[in-house]
Amino acid sequence: MKNFLKPIKKRLGLDIQKDKYAYGLDEQFGYLSKAKIPDRWVATTCGYCSVGCGMLIGVKAGKPVSVRGHADHPVNEGMLCPKGLAEHYAITAPNRAQWPLLKDTKGRFQRVTWDAAIQTLVAKFRAIQNQYGPEALGVISTGQLVTEEFYTLGKLVQLGFGTKNYDGNTTLCMSSAVAGYKRSFGSDGPPGNYEDLEKADLVFLIGANIADNHPILCYRLEKNLKKTVIVADPRVTKTAMMADLFLPVKPRSDIALLNGIMHWIIKAGKANQDYIQKHTQGFAELRAHLEKYTLDYVSGVTGLPVQQIQKTAQLYAEAKAPFIGWTMGVNHSTQGTETVNTICNLALITGNIGRIGAAPFSITGQCNAMGTRESGFASSLPGYRKFEEAGHRAELAQLWNVDEEIIPKARGLAYPDIIEAVLSGKIKGLWIIATNPLVSFPNQNYLKEVLSRLDFLVVQDGYHPIPTSEIAHLVLPAAVWGEKEGTYTNSERRVSKVNKAVEPPGQAKSDFDIFLAIAEALGVSGKLFPGWTKPEDAFEEWKKVSRSRLCDYSGMTYELLEQIGGIQWPYSLDQPRDAAQTYPLYQDGVFQTADGRAKLWVVENEAPPEVPNTEYPFWLNTGRTVEHWHTRTKTGQIPLLNRLSPEAWVEMNTRDALKLKIKHGDYVRVDSRRGAIDRIVVRVTETVAPGQVFIPFHFAEANANNLTVNSCDPYSREPNYKQAAVQIRKADSKL
């Protein structure tokens, strides 16, 4: 009867939902909607990007009802971006995966028990490995798990399953930074800190749109009152508009720009000869190579006026503590690694590294991409150890009490190469964890064809259905952020605690528990994970493994992390320091190379794998928008964020639109040599140059990655997302 009356009462205006819209006083945050005042606040770290903001999840009657920035956290001091401010909805999203699902013979998902799911996974993968060899199993993970899970997964895959074909979606994101750091400094590890943004007198951002992608870094930057901001980007991003000097470079000309800057600095006698002498090698070759990068030459390649290049060089050379930050504009390139090397060259020849403010700093993508770089077992051995070094392998074998021979001597296939190996039939079984390649991988038509050839595909994710889980044979439902414990490392090497606020829905389990259960079924848990029951067990072992490495965690404890709100590594048991102190790497100028010197690399600016021609006349650039995260498995389910940014769009210059008779708000079709977007709305704008278009990559429905090129950087294997050639014409019909 009550239910029957409800709509009538509502229609008559007798019920204006007063309770739902009442306000109350929260002890911590003051007056706010009563419905959002929790029983308790649980401190944690944001699960979206690598800025690593401290947060509080408000839990009421076992449900997450609100999130707030953590005022005491050293990264964000209480501020959050719009995704963070709505993050509790990602936990309660309607598309959460809740039950293990196995496809039956008719291709329909059927619920199975966890036992059955794990037995099936182990049996299928083992059968594939028995038939085709151990390397016939591939594993693609993510930057979304906690470090404890990455550490556990790495051991499980490499030592338990015995395949080295294991990589993460981090290869689509920051592997060029990793490879670049390794080549220049001998090791991965971003040397700078966010504090640099506040203390640097020059902030030079290359291919980094922090206003859309890392808004809380803008908050940090805003505190810097003496800064000069230079932004290099082919697109006039929100960040470019914040710049004092904006360098509208042509696509893929950043290497030329950097070489030109170095050319001018050296010619002007402003290189730091002392630093070069003491801490680098290869300067003579570099100087000779830079001869041809005169300002005129560079102006031709970059499209920038000579004065702008000179001004940039001068500002950088004369700054006391210049900071260089970059993100995907640099990394998403077939020359990504080399671009990173060029950036490091510039910092090195001017001695702008190892001091507060002065750093070549890679701003990372995912919340814990850093964690998998450090503890993972994919592109290197845990603790930034090298596959190739026998000493490193022996050290680990001893720490783990395993036979040295089972530790691989070389890296396995990287993500794009795993996909290619599936195509060539070398890999038959694939386990995808917390990533959604059917939106995020370049050249989707190629990927779809490849994935259909798999004998067995397992997708382990917090969300289902998502494009990738739909084609899986087995779906394992995972707990997400807010439902599990562990640590994340942010871009500035700060390790922060992640806590469990609520129980996962249905039968979903934390990835950690899933890994342990698989290890058990595989019969390796006693050997690899003796007595492990909780993430802290993994953390304790990881601390020992990282001890005396560059990414040294050995002095940290969960308790200390909670107290400080995040501690930067290295934080060693052996060299105590103030845990709250900011710590730039390479303060002593000693690098992780054999001779302790950083390496200067000779890099030539090359053309990208595809350039526009008459048939495909536009440069396609891809990127993000502030409202969405990656493939929208989370933010696509959050009504407010979706309302603010409901669909993909293509930005096109006014002059091009005029030529093609396309109006602001028209729908067009975009084609590349590889695929198409059938319908996408046009935003006519002067933020892109004539001849260039931009499409955000979040939207499965109008997927920019139908168009992108799957050519990869030779060192990092990172795909070239930022440049492709496309054609545009009016969409056939208006829906």
Added chain:
Amino acid sequence: MDEFNLIDLLDSSGLPLKNRISKEGYYNPRPEKAIAPAADVLIPTAPLEQGEQYRFHFDMSLCIGCQCCVVACNEQNNNPAEVNWRRVGEIEGGIYPDTKRYHLSMACNHCLDPSCLEGCPTDAYIKLENGIVQHQADECIGCGYCTWNCPYGVPQYNTERNIVTKCDMCHSRLKEGQLPACVAACPEGAIKIEKVNVAEWRENHAQANAPYVPDSGMTLSTTRITLPENVPDDLLRANRHRIEPEKPHTSLILMTVLTQLAAGGFMTLWLLEFFARWVNFLKPLQGFLPYGAAGMLAMTGLALVTAVFHLGRPLHAYKALRMWKRSWLSREVLFFALFSKAGAAYAGLELARHFLGWNIPDNAMTLLGAAVVLTGLAGVYASAKIYMVPARPAWNTIRTPLRFFLTGFILGPLFALVVYSLYGVLQIHEPLSAAIKGPVFVFLAVSAIAGFFQMAVLLSRLFSMPWEEFNELHASSFLLLHRFKNLFVLRLAALVLGSFICPFALFAALQPDALQGGIFLGLGSVCFLFSLAGEFLGRYLFFVTVVPKNMPGSFFAAQGGSH
């Protein structure tokens, strides 16, 4: 870092703040009082002085369009995704690479002359002593009139609550020294609360203006906007393509058209009755008048019942009478309430006179009729005034009352004709005598003349629009001539058919002596139905093609209001 240290210093429990996490990872709250001092730079700390009020300050040169304020506001107030008390608009100008895209984060402007408050029929709005324009949910009946009045699209209808809601500057937080949610969430410090001297601002409020923001003179918006230097002069709104139709308001289409029909009809009957005393060819009407009056009364009743269901809270409709001194909506309700009562009395007495043989002097009826007509016309005028609001330029013209009255003069006589033909068929045996022709001619003539003027008014709208000053008018005629082109043609066709072609056919059919009652009734009804359809269509177009003033939106935001 300053704010942060300040909190550190002021922690009353004396604990280093970093030690506030318990072993379980739960955060131990610090006393809420500690929040206030941190806010020094973002909200005023000294109390308001005489003649001052609070206002927002928005710095457009700082805003990066991150939408934090929008999300924080919805979280603060538990609003559904569709209701955004704070919105971020985008405007862009310049030529690559000297491109500027500005973001405009706006909530309520807490105006000195708030039009939401002035139009509200129930006094749901109050302007607090501190200047905050506050909406009281309990008093709101969900008529949505404030959403038409505000030129900034600030009050928004919440379909979950059936009432309107709006920003109150986080009033309860502010008075405790806590930051409003949007202020606290802005990573750039672009939103602040300031004090403003009301008298000075009334003199000079130019700083409330920004590109594409409706002129501050309309309501004396108090939000101070700091514009960046060197703003390009070729700025365009990001949502310039999103000219979307407004809601049709079916109940209001019915209500306005039918009240106008009834007012026009009563007036026709009253005039005819008056003149029938002396004019011979109108004599056949006299027996018909009670039926006619009853018909008009039925239409009035239908209109008023429908009107109530326009409200989010129909049972609270009576509250709409409250503000008759100020609100045209209250006045409309008042006039139509009186109209229906007077109409009921008039029709009742006519019927009593006819069937019960009550002896009521003609002059008394004429006087009562005059009361009906006057309240009816006053009601129609009040109706029109409701729509004549500066925030909706397409409505804010003399054409609105003209159209409303003309609707009444088109439909009133034709409805009377239908009732008359029905009366003729039922009461007069066939063949109908030629004597009925006189009144029919009058009905048709009045309606046709009104129809002619209606056509003139409609076409004048078309011809005048492109040269008028407001953008919204261009947008409105764009909608009419593009999106609703077919309906507009239909509307004109219905007007021509109902006012000219069918009446001519009917009048032609009346010529021979052997007039069939069925043809009379049928053609009369066709005239009426065409005209009714025309006026309904016209009113539908009236509602959907009004393009309200609003703040500039983001690329995906429609230009229109939310109600």
